[in-house]
Amino acid sequence: MFETTLAVIGNVLTAPEWRRTSSDNTLVANFRVASTSRRYDRETGAWVDGHSLRVRVSAWRRLAENVASSIAVGDPIVVYGRIYTRDWVDDDNNNRISYEMEAYAIGHDLNRGRARFYRSKPAASSMIEGPDSDAMIRGEATVALDGEEVPVGFGDGLPERLPDDDGPTFLEVVAGIADETAEPGDDPAPAGPDSEPPTETRRVRRTPRREPVAA
Secondary structure, three states: OOOOEEEEEEEEOOOOEEEEEOOOOOEEEEEEEEEEEEEEEOOOOEEEEEEEEEEEEEEOHHHHHHHHHHOOOOOEEEEEEEEEEEEEEOOOOOEEEEEEEEEEEEEEOOOOOOOOOOOOOOOOOOOOOOOOOOOEEOOEEEEEOOHHHOOOOOOOOOOOOOOOOOOOOHHHHHHHHHHHHOOOOOOOOOOOOOOOOOOOOOOOOOOOOOOOOOO
């Protein structure tokens, strides 16, 4: 089958929620993201909101653990994954369509802020074992988790930042990269009073060799 994959750039609408599937008790984290376009209104001379897209995102396995610990409501993020529609009937017997996405990768939008990356520690197995309205994920019934059942919360596993730790500036990062790539002996030694002047290189003009002409 053909699958539609795309990237959504927007903001987190709801905090990640842990749910468990009813069939095999697998865990999944899901949240909603909204992406709103901006256009310039020549009549008012200002930028106004255009069309918007709201998608329900589901994350599985290690991605779910890291998402639940890393993102909060209002965060600007970039989500890449498989998008699809799901048809369902509400309590009033009205046909509904929802847009959902199974995320492959999720990250913060660094055009709108800064972030610091912390690598996850390798584990023998993840707490999320498997790969859809709030009670249905991917067409399967789920039950919300609360209290001690939640495996990972926001900020879990991240080191606490010191009050005066603002992170390196752009120039400090560039300077650090230059120091790492420079090899000893590349910079010329400064000239001192006892240093010898550089030897002048004399260019020798070469004349072409003449071949004897037969008589």
